[in-house]
Structures are given as C-alpha cells and as structure tokens.
Amino acid sequence: MPHVITQSCCSDGSCVYACPVNCIHPSPDEPGFATAEMLYIDPVACVDCGACVSACPVGAIAPDSKLTDKQLPFIPLNAAFYPERPAGVKLPPTSKLAPVLPAPQIRRSGADLTVAVVGSGPAGMYAADELLTQNRVRVNVFDKLPTPFGLVRAGVAPDHQNTKGVTSLFERINSRTGFTFYLNVEVGRHLSHEELLRHHHAVVYTVGAPNDRRLDIAGMDLPGAGTATETVAWINGHPDFADLTVDLRHERVVVIGNGNVALDVARILTADPDDLARTDISDTALDAVRNSAVREVVIAARRGPADSAFTLPELIGLTSTAEVVLAAEDHDLVQQDLAGASDPLTVGKLEILATLPVASQTAARPRIRLTYNLTPHSVLGDERVDGIEFRRTGTDEAVRLDTGLVLTSIGYRGAPITGLPFDDAAAVVPNRDGRVIDPATGNPVAGAYVAGWIKRGPTGFIGTNKSCAMQTVSNLVDDFNAGLLTDPAARPALLDKLIRCRQPDVVDTAGWRAIDAAETARGDAEGRPRVKFTEVADMVAVAAAVPEPPIARRLLAGLLR
Template sequence: MPYVVTQSCCADASCVVACPVNCIHPAPGEPGFATAEMVYVDAASCVDCGACATACPVDAVVPHTKLTPEQEPFRALAAEYYDAFPHRPRTPLAVVPAQRTLRRPRPARFAVVGAGPAGMYVADELLKQPGFSVDVLDRLPTPYGLLRAGVAPDHPHTKAAQKLFAAVEREQGFGYLLGVEVGRDVTLAELARHYDGVVYAVGAASDRRLGIEGEDLPGSLPATELVAWYNGHPDHQDLDVDLGHERAVVIGNGNVALDVARVLCQPPQRLEATDVSRTAYDVLSRSTLREVVVLGRRGPAEAAFTVPELVGLVGLAREGGIRLRLDLGGAELGDDPRSRLLAELETITSAAPDARTLTLRFLASPSRLLGDDRVAGVEVARTRLVETDGVVRAEPTGETETIEAGLVLRAVGYHGRPVTDLPYDEATGTVPSDRGRVRPGTYVAGWVKRGPTGFIGSNKADAQETVARILDDLDVDAVAPAPEPRESLRELLDERGVRVVDRAGWRAIEAEERRRGSDAGRERTKLLDVEEMLATAAASASAGPAARRRGYAARRARAGSR
C-alpha cells in the first residue's frame, strides 16, 4: 500500500480531488463522506504518485514506508474498508459536486458569530461567492474555538487543521472582529443593520451533568473545563485541579474521556514541548496520580471513542508511556478493528516501571459520588446490556462497588446554552432551524445547529448546507440589503470602548506566542491572560500601516481646521 491516511478526516476533500485514479473513499457525493470517521486509500488502485500527500492540508497522508509503529493499524483499517466497500467500477477522476452560486450574482456581506471550526468553514463557503465579504466575531481575542482550546496538546496533527483556517483568513473580503461578545457589546439587531445575513456558529458551551448525588462536591469537575485548563483557555486558568491523589475517575468513554485520561496518565515531560498551558504543566508535573479509571456504562461495541483515538492510546502504551488495563465487566469483544485493538491492550508489556495505569472499564455506571468536604470516591453500579426494539441500553444488575478517587471528571458530552435573541430547544441544547435557516437573514451552523456531534471535518458539510439556505434566500430576495455600511460597525464598537482585535491583531498575538515558544523550545507558548492578548494586539495596531493612515488623516483634518 503506497499511501495511508493516519487520522480522522477534516473533510477538506483536497486529497480526493488531487488523486488522478479516484482511489480515496468515501469521496464527496458518496454515502458517508460528510460523517465518515476517516477516508481510506485503496492499495489496489493507488499509483504511488504522492498527489494526495501533497494536497492534504493537515499532513495526514503518509507513505507506507514512513508509517511509525503506532500508525501501522491504519494500514489494516484501510484494507478492511475496501474488503467491505470495493468501490467498483471507478470513474477516472473523483466527482466533486459543482459549486453552488447565486442565480443573479451580487455583492453581499455577512457576520459569522463564532470563530471556531464551524464558523471558519461557513466563512470559507461564503467567500467562494463572488463579491461576498465576511466578518467573523468571537468574544475571545483569539480564533479557532475548540481547535485551539479543545484538542489535546499531544495531538498536534489534529491542530494542523489551523492551516486550513489560516488560508481562509488570507482571502479577500475576510475580516476579524475578535474580543466582541454578541449580546453584550453589540446586538443581533445592530448586526442586521450592517450585514445582509448573520450566521451563529457558537458551539456548545457547557457540559452535560450526571444528575447524581455528590456531583457538586469539590474535586468533581467537568472534563470540558479540564480540557480548557490544560489548553490555555483564559476563562479556566484559575481552575482548582488537585492531582495530589493516587486515583482519578473519568466518567464517559468518548474521545474527550480518552484525551483527559491520556493527558493525566502520561509522563509530563512528554507534554513539555507542546503548547500545553504553562499553568497546567506545573500542576501536571507535580501529580501523584498512579491510576486513571475510565468508566463506560455500556460495552466496548457501544463506546463513543473513535478508532484513531484508540490507535493513539495503543501507540503510547507501546512506547512505554502508560500501562493499559482492560475490564470488560463481562462484555465480549468482537472481530472488528476496535475490538482487536482493545484485545491487544493487555498484551503490551513495554510500560516503564513508574508508568501510570489507564484502566478502561465497561458495563460500569456511577450511581453517586462519595465524600464530605470533597470527593473521596465513586459508587459504581455494574450493568448489563439489554436490547429493546433494536436499541441497546444498559440496566443495573444490582451489584455495586466503591472506587476510591480524589478527582472525578464527567465526560458525558457538551450541551448548548441559550443564545440571546434566538429560539432555544432545551432538550437538545440547539437553536431550531430549517437546515440552518432560523429565519431569512439569521442562520446557524455547527453544534448550535445540530448538537455536539461529529468531528472537525463534519462542520464542512454542515456549513455547505447552511450557506445553501443563505443562497436560497438571496435568490428570492427574502433578505433585504443591509442599510448601513460594514465599516461603521467598527466605529460603533470603538465608541462603546470595545477593544476589537482584527486580523492584524490576531497575527500579532500568534507571532508573540510563537516567539515565546521558540525561546523555550516549543512550537508556541500560549498567552493565557485576555488583557495581555489585547495589549499585544494593540501594540501591533499602534505601529501598523492602518495606524499610520489614521494618524495622517488626523493631521490633515487638524491642518484643514486652522
């Protein structure tokens, strides 16, 4: 097999378009592309040209001769995919849907609220239309949302998707209004006066709760907050994370659960060269944890974590960084790739003598958290699987046990909060919409639209669907042109004392982070304080061409008044 895909798909489709023999599937237009965990190179038809590796924006396509030991399982995954989906007959080139355009092209300007992957993909799709311009707003002075503050620091290959968004930032018509909170600094009605359409892509800002006794004890934390803490999110640098215990329990078995367990278990020196928050690194380096237990109430077949995430965990164990232990709770493993990887866990004997243990426990559900002043343990109920109308669920067996732990992290999913001036569905945590259209002129994309599901690349197809609704409305003149110029919004924000970070300001923040990282032997050292971010951006603005132009205009105005 000449080339192998080694991580979850970002849905950019560059590799599919670049391939001259259509050997990468599922491709755009094929079932599963928009929701696929991965795409796969077909060894039987690959001609070893390297076009896919060159085109991939996140460096996920690797020649088979350069696979690391931990990447080897991806070779077998591709072979198994084509055993099940042969994709014959093949056309000479990948068929990519034609770009949707307006029936009567005209200029239009849009505000996108939220600078995470969903918002950036929406901006990308809008800017493909001639004459369109986009301003992306976010309450933080930095963009990229969960790509910056949600991806584990030891997964730099996933963060490489930032290259995609950096390219979008360079597009003509793109602008940033960072450090601006919609609903506080500016209202939706005011945005509607300056833009032809407003798209909310604000994600899901809170975690799901367990609803069990003891959940609010000190030492019980949402995994989402721990992730933000070690990723340098400025809102969470004061989080009280006590790692002075022997055991932590993570409740949930999705990718976030595996991420936090892996970060807590691995030797801290493995994180030293990453962009982990320096505050978090200091705490992690003093940790006395010996074991992290990950609890899943159902079996391994129902686990929410992806195969690429499990491959990474197995690779870390092979390198000796952690010791892995499996407790199936009576469940049985199948013959699928996930089951084979799980079966391999306890056969790995390369762990260093002082390696921490990461235990994956299935058919185990927390019934309450124990402790007086803080968490001291978890009461766990054993479960069994029952199937009703084709749905597999877990029910308690009546057996319980106690796991002593000084830290409990709930990783059972995100949940969206209400958005000012928009309707809200409490049950799903989303804004109800018709494929992204809330009403003509107001739209949603990403998790606020569909709920917290999918991968980074899932936002690509989601954005295309929302932008299609926007074009539908523009085609029938359902949206009136904005009455006020785009530029006057910045003047309004300046009058209100909002310290806006534009594209140049963000570049200054990023340059300073990379400079500090280079000095310390890391890719970047994140700025953790909003005031410092704003000061860094402002210093750049005061010395930049725009500032010089404003100064020149002011001097001319003063001269004209004399």
C-alpha cells in the same frame, strides 16, 4: 507504495477531491461521510501520486513505507474499508469520481453580499471560506475571545499537534480580501442580533455546543468533581479555565464516559511531562503534571466494550503511546462481545481491547484502565471528593473507587442564542439545512443561519464542518439571489465605529497576528510550538501594541467597506 490516512484525519474531504482516481472514501456525497470515524485510502486503487498529501490540512497522509511504528496499524485499517476484488481490478465496480460541488454564485445585481459569522472555530472559518469564493462578498467574523479558531486551539489535545495544523488553512482564509476579524467581541453583549442585521444581509451562527451535559448524581457539587471538557480547556490554556482547580495530588482519577475527550484527558494526565513540554500545553497544566501523584486514570463506561464511544483510530493511538490495561472481568466482557460482533469497526476495537494486559495491583508507570458496565451512583466525600460509587449496570452490586478527582465526559449541549428560537430537547437552533426556522410557523427566520454543532448537534470531526458550512452557505446565497435578504440599513463603515465604541479592546486581524507571533516567539525560546497567553488582558495588551495604520489608509478602508 500506496498512501495511508492516519489518526490525525479530520474528515475535511479536501483529499477526496484532489485524488485523480477516487480512491478515498467515504466522500462528502456518500451517506456514511458524516458519521465515519475517518477517511480511508484504497491501497489497490492508489496510484501514489501524492495529490492527497498536498491537499490534507492536518498532515494525516503518508506513504505506507514512511509510517512510524505507531502508525503501522493504519495500513490494514485503511485496506479493511474496501471490498476484495479480482486480481488486476483496480477500482470497485461501482466506483466513480466524487462530484465536486460548485461554489455558490452571486447573481443578484446591486450591493455586495455582507455576512456576519459569529464564532471563529472550524465551522465559522469554513463558512467564511465558502462565502469568499465570490468577489462580491464581505465577511465579518466575530468571536468573544481575543484569539480565533475555537476548539482547534482550546479543545484539541496538545499532543495532537498535527490536528492543530488545520489552523494554517484558517490563516489563509483570514488573509483573503473581504475578510475581517472582530475578536474579543461578544455578540449578545457588545452587539445584538438585530444590530448585526442592520449592518449585514445575514448572520451565520457557528457557536458550537459550549455546555457539558451534566451528570445528575449526589456529590457532583463537591470540590474535585468536574468535567473532562473543562479540564482539556485548562490543559490548553483557555482563558475562561486558566484558573480551574485540577487536583492531581491523589493516585487515581476517574473519568465517567469513554469518548475521545475522555481518552485525551487520560492520555495527558498519564503522559511523560518531558514529552508534553514539547507541545503547546499551558505552563500551569505542565507544572501540575510534573508534580502529579496520579498513577492511574480509570475510564468508566456505563455499557459494555462493544458500545465503546471512542473511535478506533483514537484507540490505536492511545494503545501505541500509553500503558492501557483491563481488569480480568472486563477482559471477559470483551471476549463475550467479540464473539457476537460483526461490524468491522466494533470488531477492530474489541480485537485491540482483547490484547490489553490485565491490570496488576501496582503500576510501574502512570497507566489508563478501561472499565465497563459501571453506572455512576454517587460521588463520595465530605468537604471534597474522596471516592465514587457505581452500580454494576443492571444490578444492585455496589463498586467503590477511591479517587480525589472525578471528571465527567458524557456529551455536549448547545446554548440558546438571544433573538433566535431554540430546541431545548435537541439543544440546537431549529433549522432546515442551515436556515433557522421559527417552530411556531415553520417559516425561515429572515437573515438567520447556523452551521456546525449548533446546527446539527455535537457530531462529526473538525473537517465535517466543511460540508456542513457549504450546505448553509449555498442556501444563504440562494436566498440572497432570490431577494429574500434585506439590504443592510447602515453604511458598512459605521459597523467598525459602533464596535470600537462598545468594545474598545476589540482585536482585529493585525492584533491576532501580533498575539500569534508573540506566542510562537515564546515557544521558540523553549523548543515548543508556542507558549500561550492565558489571560485576556495580556492578549489585548499585545494586540494593542500594533501600530495604527496611517489615517489615509484607515479612511480609504472605511470608504471601501
């Protein structure tokens, strides 16, 4: 009974190290790890010990006999990653246990290492985890929102609750000695980079790639034109997008770009509202879907089926839960691409696309239509969007689709950080393995580090940030041991005083736990994982109601810091 990794895989890699027979690949030390769509269990080598199940932070692994019907396609998908071998041979001939990277060791005598981490998403939490493997480390994590965990909270689709389960790992991290949250504190507004360095040996920026790449065509400024990323944030109740206007009064929505986020939006906008009512979708979005007139979401790609940007696991998940169709001409494109495809993942996608039904004129239920070789030309409308015009890619043939909502999903860009250099072309902070580099001199910027998308660009999955953060932290600790990091000029206790002076509404760990408890209690009352607060003021009010610790304990905490 071999175990199987399913769609929820976050590529954390913890399962790799837990496996006693090295049957999970690619491992973090292998070249394909950073770009793999998921990890795979070798069904021949698996000894059914279940160690990987315990190690997985998102519940993505199960015995093949306990998979749901929707998960059954992942049995051959896992197996296809591995080469065939003679009968009786359990492991591939080159198999060896993945090397467990040693935790960075603090060897420098004197003051404890104090690090500020800016951003509390996966990269920030993994960086904090890696730093706190040592006793002589203190980590202060800053986030501009009153709630932590970044895109796990606000970017993962609400019907992917297993994926959101990685927050249980992050909660264990923020409970560790030496960890402090400063939420609802914006670096660059309440505190500067220079001020952070006065109170820390180093600052690690894990701020992601917060900006959408914009489509530069006429009409994108019309009401009814937006981005898939903003729409997912609205669906998830992100306070910056809680008041976003998402008009679902029309029968068709068009999404430009066909990555996983495009699939997320299409799946949510065509889902059964009663199914969504069992998730943590925002109340506003749930009401909008209940009253939606949408019958079709068209996902339009500039290139052909073989170049589809969505991953194979996401396509399997989509086609098992939603009605997905192709036009007859797109079926022809699939067959053409399938005839010349050799990459296993590409072949897998094309084989699934080839089984999709041909789109009819009417839809019995809201559906998703994948379409290809359409280059966006202009968004149409006077006072608001009423259509979009494409060109058949490589031709002058015009194709018009009537729609009241056009969403782009064509990628992300990092944003400049005040006080640090920025590579505008790559939209990242220039760095060498996480050390921020001054492009004018080629030298490291003292005390400045990056991890996550602001370091490497918008690639990989939630768990990919673990190995990324490990590399950055290893170099940071090496620099500390070598005496390259300046000791903080200000006493640690003064940091808390400064922050509370600049931002009286700071939310600490106790405040976040109060928000979390209130949201889950609201969810319990409705049979949902949680009902989120979507207004910052409401979150701050809940956090502020937490009783202050006794003054003696506060004084002791200040002395220990």
